Amino acid sequence: MSSKPPISTPAMAPQARDLRFLIAVAVFSAAAAVVSARHGAAGQCGPVGAIVTEELYSSLFLHKDDAVCPAKGFYTYASFIRATRKFPKFGATGDLVTRKREVAAFLAQISHETTGGWATAPDGPYSWGLCYKEEISPQSNYCDATDKQWPCYPGKSYHGRGPIQISWNFNYGPAGQALGFDGLRNPELVANCSDTAFQTALWFWMTPRETKPSCHQVMVGEYCPSRADAAANRTAGFGLVTNIVNGGLECNIADDARVNNRIGFYRRYCQVLGVDVGPNLDCAHQLPY
Ligand SMILES: *[C@@H]1O[C@H](CO)[C@@H](O)[C@H](O)[C@H]1NC(C)=O
Ligand SMILES: CC(=O)N[C@H]1CO[C@H](CO)[C@@H](O)[C@@H]1O
16 A cells, blocks of 8 residues: 555544434444344444454455464454444445445455465465565665654654555554554554554545545545546546555556456455445556545
């Protein structure tokens, strides 16, 4: 992942506080309590857990705990579900098809970012997501020294870590601020704490930055293209999410292998969840941000 610095530091999306919301929560909680009573802890997994059960999660990430995967044991189902609680709109916005598609898109992007797969890998290349937790042989420490708002801490490296491979001081800083840790002094936390790792990925997914919408907005139909976006072919779909994540390096290129790998994961996950992939899968004809 690489991304331009944000202008502001939007923390988590502010939740509605009106009465209707509270009533809805009360009704939902009552319903959830009934479900929990019937199914034990199942009700605690929330709307995302209802779409991706622990069993399904294990079947998507077949090899994440293999001995060859450096992230063995790191990306647990429990930490994924716990992280979603910090972002209650994730996988919980719109109808069931929309919700499943958003979850599939998120899991596909983090799978590409952490994949240990190759063309002829056992169970296919798209069964190897969440194999890595840290960038292998980073080319630099990803410090943008011109960024005065998020100054690099001496000796620290802001290379890719966690499910979305968050990188650069200008992402570690605001992610940490939003999530309650010092991302500039303690970037290692993203590779050492599973909960923090998943939270950084969801923070990236849910937070609009600069001129970019959030990946969440794109996947749930809350994206309104500007005139410049329209001229750049930046229309909603999985391809636009790829553009947000790493468009500077991968978009506006015909048949890019990295883009195709992201799509491959997305197709598989949509199929498993029983939803159509939707329009605009690639970003070959989109200009990057
Ligand atoms: C937008 O997409 C069309 C058709 O896919 C393509 O011909 C055109 O060059 C694209 N425009 C830009 C700015 O990439
Ligand atoms: C205890 C532990 O897992 N420490 C690791 C924290 O992350 C750094 C790199 O980001 C590793 O080198 C440590 O081993």
